[in-house]
Amino acid sequence: MDSITTLLRNRGFKVTPQRLAIYKVLVNTRSHPSAEMIFNDLQPVYPTMSLATVYKTIEILQELGLVQRLNVGEDSFRYDAIVDSHPHIRCLGCGRVDDLEEVDSQEFVKSIDEATSYKITGQQFYFFGYCPVCQKQKKHQN
Amino acid sequence: MDSITTLLRNRGFKVTPQRLAIYKVLVNTRSHPSAEMIFNDLQPVYPTMSLATVYKTIEILQELGLVQRLNVGEDSFRYDAIVDSHPHIRCLGCGRVDDLEEVDSQEFVKSIDEATSYKITGQQFYFFGYCPVCQKQKKHQN
DNA sequence: CTGCATGCAAAGTGTTTGCAGCGAC
DNA sequence: GTCGCTGCAAACACTTTGCATGCAG
Secondary structure (H helix, E strand, O other), rough: OOOHHHHHHHHOOOOOOHHHHHHHHHHHOOOOEEHHHHHHHHOOOOOOOOOHHHHHHHHHHOOOOOOOEEEOOOOOEEEEOOOOOEEEEEEEEOEEEOOOOOOHHHHHHHHHHHHHHHHHHEEEEEEEEOOOHHOOOOOOOO | OHHHHHHHOOOEEEOOHHHHHHHHHHOOEEEEEEEEHHHHHHHHOOOOHHHHHHHHHHHHHHOOOOOOOOOOOOOEEEOOOOOOOOOEEHHHHOOEEEOOOOOHHHHHHHHHHOOOOOOOEEEEEEEEEOOHHHOOOOOOOO
């Protein structure tokens, strides 16, 4: 099987409670947390864990292909345990970041691929707007 | 007319040689420079200009809608005087960033807009791959 | 028991801010 | 002449690194 435990061991990484806990946070959320959010999440359970460990672990998880790093135009990165390429949207009112998995972007990618002389290896799509809650609260203008 | 001079004055900003020079760099390039690249470009002509001035000016230019800020997954931002929303691609071999203006993304945006409950106000599309030069030089694997 | 991982603190990087002197108007 | 702008340096926020101690294997 390809559990995180196996993947870590196969690559010569040690399996530590911290690493398992950080990965578990990412797998169990849809909020696309930043390193600090993960750190805060784990504070109650791992009060001695440091932010540096979160960063170091995330880097390994990215290397293993278990996590992808997002840049939704904030000061910090966010992380997603769903590693296939799918569009994301960030609410300009409350800052939440959601997946946009409903739409298939293959066709769009294909048309770009056909139009450019680059050899494309990946892509990131970011949308910005106002979530339903913020629309009601009139946190948006225009 | 809507020259940068007029736009600055209309908003109560002063027209300084530094501001004009920074904007000129952005208008005359397709390389999507970072703040530091702009700073380096101007060193020969404005040897006393500081990086802080570049940042402050760029912020004003963004406010005026003359410049957009890109995040192509590097440590620093890049800037583009072409302000309409168009996809960008960064070469993983040499780091160059190009426009992908050939393809119309309206349809893709529309399909996302119809599928989400967000009110979309903007989007950014980033592609990654290898430019023709780097493909020849085999800077890519696989 | 060995060597990698953790956690702390310090360093690093790009960007922002404060402020005295300067220049646009 | 006024007030905003520049340029310097310091501050900032996030992330990375160095290293002594700790723990997985």
